[in-house]
Amino acid sequence: MAVIPILGLFALSLRGPARLSAGLSILMEPDGTGVWRDLFAEFEKNHPDIRVRLVEGPPATNTREDMYSTSFLSGAAGYDIVYCDVIWVPKFAAAGWLLDLTSRLSPADRQDLLPVDLRAGSYRGRLYQVPAFTDAGVLYYRKDLVPRPPETFDELERMAREFKTSERWGFLWQGKQYEGLVTVYLEVLWGFGGEWIDSETGKVFLDRPEALHALEFLKRTIGSISPPAVTTYIEEDTRNLFQNGRAVFLRNWPYVWTLMKETPLGAEGRVGMAPVVHAPGRESAATLGGWGFAISRFTRDPEAAWQLVNFLTGPEQLRKVQLRMGRVPSRKSLVPPEFVPVLEAARMRPPIPEYAQASDILQRWLSAALTESATPLRALNEAARETRLLLGEARQ
């Protein structure tokens, strides 16, 4: 008598996943402002035969990256369109998961899009991700306290020391062990004239003197011009402190500028924005961030997918997101003038497929040095060795 339910279960077990409804699916960050939902609705209105399915993922970018990876690995058409962080492009492209969009981009768009973002959206000369928003590290400063923004590391240290009080720290940055720490460190490293990885040759430069100077600079700030807890801060922690007047200098991203306008400090024009500092004789170099749209190789309707990507990266649509979320579009025609000098200093992180691994190695060792579980010298030497083993051997 138990046979019947068991046969029933057996029959049910043979059923695979239901055919996903036609349409394009995309995994995005949580749509707090609802602007994405509005855009998708507008697209569907103009294209009645195409449906868009928005999947709101978790806020953590690493988690979404893994969700995309898992979906691609299974080979099934999971998500049609990727809302893609620039650092994912080499990995996804090298894995062959993205469609080559080089020929689809119109000349007009190619002209309007920022060159560095186009480079970041490409891999080995082919375009895989159409840039939507750009990002670069920025130095915010208290205009009402500081006569002019610092240009060098020494000036920053001096001014921070001069204007900090018991209530107000000198310099805030993101020191937690995560990707943000890498973006901060790279700006200091490049500012000293150092390098991390040459993406062409796979050479690693972490055990050069400049890398050590850069790490020592950051380490020096802890407890002196920066709070000891800076090694636990991410962007939001530092933004909140700065907005409440608790710091003279802040290194963060452009989004802070927009949000700042709604605070007393910002509204009263007491905050200024400048390119990140560098060593004398060197140039300012900000870490490039950014997001764009790519198309999955496994999509069942590449034409429809392209139409959506084209729509989303169009000037009008980007402008809407810019207004609602404060993001800076990747289009020359839309970049606010105050950001132009900052964006000109933007530099890409190494566009290697193994970026996630290399970044994790660097994060771990930087964090170890900053939290005193390793000396800066040893940390960088170990990081260099592990990175060489990561890159060198596989490429031989």
Next chain:
Amino acid sequence: MKRKSAALWFLPALVLLSIVVLYPVIRTLALSFFHDSLATGFRAEFAGLANFRRLVFDSRFHSSLLTTTFFTVVSVAVEFLFGLLLALSVDALHGWRSLVRTIFLVPWTLPTAIIAVLWSWIFNDQYGVLNAVLMRMGLVESPVTWLAAPSTAMFAIIAADVWKSFPFVFIILLAGLQNIPQDLYEAIQIDGGGRWASFRYVTWPHLLPFVFVALIFRLVQAFAVFDLVWVMTGGGPGGATETVSIYTYQTYMRYLDLGYGSAMAVTPVAILALLGIALYRLVQMKYEELF
């Protein structure tokens, strides 16, 4: 005739085992000698011992081995402590045995991943009941951020594992205790021995094979821990609770470094196998009369 028909009986099991156990183990072992990653375009290129050499210099791998060993030793030790004490206590009880066994079996039956969720809520720094109780009792002044600090995160994970796994040890040791003939205890008492003597000369020797079995199973399972850590901390904070299986999983699924991941998967097995054989020989020498 007989041979062939006999083989048929084994066929379903053999097919399943070959596909799911035999083939994967061999393939993983084989893959560990190749470069197979994004950099090679997912083509397997022979690499000899390169992956293993890289493991030798991989500080994150060393860390994960240490973390896993620490977790295993402490967890299993505490489980055995509780398991043994409980088995002795329950054995001394008369009645209630069925009920007690049922109650203690519950944690072992629940999914480890769910247990991780369960304990995450209890260890929650703001709303968790543990902090509330500790503060009420005046043992701590401000909420402990259990899962956000390295040492406390490991403690939380061990606590969850002990809760989940002590029943296994308890059940096996209880079965062992119930196997011991009563007259041996009487003999000791006649000779004037007290409780400690009973334990040392009767209980413990008879319990040893059961202890050994439970120990081996628990050590191997604890070393392979994945669900608990993945759900509770993901290996954080800052990799402080990252165990070998977590790092291996990341290497496979996040870094897509298949050859290296395979070397990473295989190495602990080799280490454990060597240790296991050494332990077996040691125990064999010491307790020859039991074998």
Next chain:
Amino acid sequence: MRSFSKIFVAACCLATLAPIAWHVVSSLKTPAELAVIPPTLVPHDPTGANYRQLFERRPFFRYYLNSIIISTMSAITCVGAASLAAFMLARIRSRFRSVARSVLLAMAFFPPIVFLLPLYEFVRAAGLVNHPWGLILPYSALNLPFAIWLLTGSFEQIPFELEEAAAIDGLTRFQAYRMIVLPLAAPALITAGILVFIFAWNEFMLALTFINIESQKTVTLGVATLSGAFMYDIPWGQIAAGVIASSVPLILLVVFFQRKIVAGLTAGAVK
């Protein structure tokens, strides 16, 4: 000494059940009450909303169905294959049997991560990603060593004379197996089946890797990944409800089959 034992056992019983009880309490609280610090012991305003939302906002009913299907089929497939092998194993020369047993034991000691990648490749190649059988087959196979071990011991106990009598009566070996031996071994078969069911229900790593569509997730995977699906505020009430909802079937299993589960676990130790 006796009273110390009693107190100790009682205390441990409490420590075992308290976390579960706490989740029952938490699952009945409103979001507002969950945010109260320090947490209240008894819900002021008990509500079933958390459970309702579980089934409404997440495909929880589907999670349950998937788990039942996968666990049941795994148990049946595993016990089926194991009993066939164990039957023959119990009748074969001693030396081969102990070698086989040792090999089976060794298989049980591989950490699952060693199987993961090739298994994933196989499941992908067979088009079984997100499919129940993509999990049923591995679960059956991974429990075969234990099941064969368990059942061989049980089959050894059944007198050979019964089969001889059956042979004289003209039954084939398979008929003897089906009509005589299986019914006698039924308790062991059920024990093995229950243990495989529990394993399949609880398994996480393979489910995490092989299933990425919501509607195909098992209960364990669904509840464990519940918090990752939310934006900022983690709905602990729903999560607590999920924990309890996913635990109830297993707790029922323990209550009804406690003796069998214990027998299965200790079979290996009591050689």
